[in-house]
Amino acid sequence: MNSDTDPLKARLRRAERMRQVKAFGLIAPLLGFLLVTFVVPIASMMMRSVHDTELSAVWPQVSAAISTWHDRKALPDEATFAALAHDIKTSYKERTLSTAARRLNYDLRNGRSLVFSTARALPETADRWTDAVLTANPRWGDVETWGAVSRASGPFTGFFLLAALDRHRTAAGRIVPTPAEEAIFIDVLQRTFVISLAVTLLCLAMGYPVAYLLAALPPNRGNLLMILVLLPFWTSLLVRTAAWVVVLQENGIVNNTLIWLGIIEKPVRLIYNQIGVYVAMTHILLPFMILPLYSVMKAIPPSYVRAARSLGATPATAFLRVYVPQTLPGIGAGGILVFIMAIGYYITPALVGGAGDQMISYFIAYYTSSSVNWGLASALGAVLLSATLILYWLYNRLVGADAVKLG
Numbered sequence: 001m002n003s004d005t006d007p008l009k010a011r012l013r014r015a016e017r018m019r020q021v022k023a024f025g026l027i028a029p030l031l032g033f034l035l036v037t038f039v040v041p042i043a044s045m046m047m048r049s050v051h052d053t054e055l056s057a058v059w060p061q062v063s064a065a066i067s068t069w070h071d072r073k074a075l076p077d078e079a080t081f082a083a084l085a086h087d088i089k090t091s092y093k094e095r096t097l098s099t100a101a102r103r104l105n106y107d108l109r110n111g112r113s114l115v116f117s118t119a120r121a122l123p124e125t126a127d128r129w130t131d132a133v134l135t136a137n138p139r140w141g142d143v144e145t146w147g148a149v150s151r152a153s154g155p156f157t158g159f160f161l162l163a164a165l166d167r168h169r170t171a172a173g174r175i176v177p178t179p180a181e182e183a184i185f186i187d188v189l190q191r192t193f194v195i196s197l198a199v200t201l202l203c204l205a206m207g208y209p210v211a212y213l214l215a216a217l218p219p220n221r222g223n224l225l226m227i228l229v230l231l232p233f234w235t236s237l238l239v240r241t242a243a244w245v246v247v248l249q250e251n252g253i254v255n256n257t258l259i260w261l262g263i264i265e266k267p268v269r270l271i272y273n274q275i276g277v278y279v280a281m282t283h284i285l286l287p288f289m290i291l292p293l294y295s296v297m298k299a300i301p302p303s304y305v306r307a308a309r310s311l312g313a314t315p316a317t318a319f320l321r322v323y324v325p326q327t328l329p330g331i332g333a334g335g336i337l338v339f340i341m342a343i344g345y346y347i348t349p350a351l352v353g354g355a356g357d358q359m360i361s362y363f364i365a366y367y368t369s370s371s372v373n374w375g376l377a378s379a380l381g382a383v384l385l386s387a388t389l390i391l392y393w394l395y396n397r398l399v400g401a402d403a404v405k406l407g
Contacts, residue, residue: 042385048378049160054103055152058096059087063153069146072172075130076146082129084140084149085122092119106373107148107159107168114139147171160379185363185380189387192359195277195349196342202282203289203338204331211293211330215300226294229287237284241348244280245271248352276352284348285341289334296330336395340388360384 056063061083069076091097097119104111114137121136133140140146147170151159162168162175166183169175177183210229214222232240247253250267258264270276300323308318346361360380367377 045378045381046385048374049164049382050156050158052103052152052154052157052159052375054154054375055100055149056154058091058099059084062087062149066146066150066153069150072143072147075141075143078128078130081133081140085126085129085133088115088119089122089124102372103152104148106163106376107151108145111148114145143171157375160375161382163376164379164383185360185383188358188360188363189383191357192343192361192384193387195274195281195357195359196339198278199281199285199342200289200335200339202278203286204335206282207286207289207293207334208327208331211290211297214290214294215297229290232284232287238347240284241280241351244276244283244352248276248279271352272354272357274353274357277349277357280348280352281342281345285338288337288341292334292337293327293330296327296333300326332395336392340392343384343388 062080065080065083066076069080087100088097091100097115098112101112101115104115108114118133118137118140123132126132150171151157151169158169163178164185166178166186167175168178214225214229217225248270249255250269252270254270255264255267259267270279304322304326305318308322309315313321343359344361345359346365349357349359350362361384364377364380364384367373367380
């Protein structure tokens with residue numbers, strides 16, 4: 001009996017392995033595409049936020065010598081000053097001094113001028129390089145200046161991640177808050193999440209009735225309205241945002257209509273502030289809320305509400321106690337989709353918002369393209385990604401808990 005069944009079990013296992021191999025072969029191209037276009041860029045971004053070899057590439061000697069600086073309350077030894085003088089003179093001759101100056105300028109106020117003024121004032125030779133460097137620029141007598149050199153010596157650093165959280169590390173190694181006049185990123189991150197949450201709630205408030213109407217209408221009329229919902233997808237995002245600039249300006253349609261109706265006497269500022277950001281982002285993201293809601297509502301049998309009505313429930317009670325709980329998966333899916341898309345918006349706030357309404361994506365783009373501070377741009381992206389993952393985890397926990405209660 002066993003001799004007959006064992007070959008059959010072996011054939012079944014081989015057939016199952018072949019089925020798994022074929023299934024993996026079908027999804028392998030998609031996995032490879034996601035790996036190259038999604039996983040690798042994100043991993044590279046995360047690495048740039050902690051990996052820093054910009055200074056050590058042009059100042060190798062002082063980057064190595066600074067590792068022996070243990071007493072952070074006193075200046076480094078003569079060997080470290082000599083290594084600094086050698087690296088400054090060498091990079092000045094090789095025209096790579098601007099790289100070191102740019103990196104130190106991230107951490108030190110007027111760090112660029114410090115580096116170049118020192119390079120111009122250093123002598124060719126000196127009996128004691130400590131005195132020569134201090135004579136060239138007295139700022140090298142401050143331990144915080146050397147702390148900046150130490151933090152930039154790499155290869156790994158927490159400088160950019162701390163800066164993205166409005167924190168910095170002193171020469172003694174303590175993590176302290178950034179001065180209030182320089183701290184901006186926590187406020188920007190809070191503004192990003194507040195705007196995204198407000199837009200999500202606005203999309204839910206406007207999208208729920210629309211989705212309910214689409215699900216309740218006959219197919220021929222419902223399909224016509226669905227085309228109107230999908231129509232914005234056929235228009236460029238930039239064009240839709242620019243259209244709101246025309247509509248919301250002081251002499252635009254909205255202000256002229258309100259004046260004609262007698263509601264206001266003079267134009268109201270509706271653009272280049274958060275009002276314009278809310279209006280434009282809600283209009284653009286509204287279909288992403290309607291579609292998940294519609295797909296869930298379409299699958300809810302109307303007989304459930306009729307049964308509740310037949311048992312004595314009022315229309316409002318039947319709707320709130322029977323219908324709405326069944327749409328929670330659509331609310332959750334639409335909400336998380338709109339929220340995650342909103343926190344990464346760049347073009348719309350940049351065009352219709354003011355200087356104080358920009359979201360964190362604006363600063364990521366600025367540090368990537370304008371100031372070429374890839375480390376800080378990557379750190380901001382890493383902080384945004386981490387915050388998003390935490391919120392998504394909390395969402396899953398809450399949805400899971402609600403699902404258990406409903407079950």
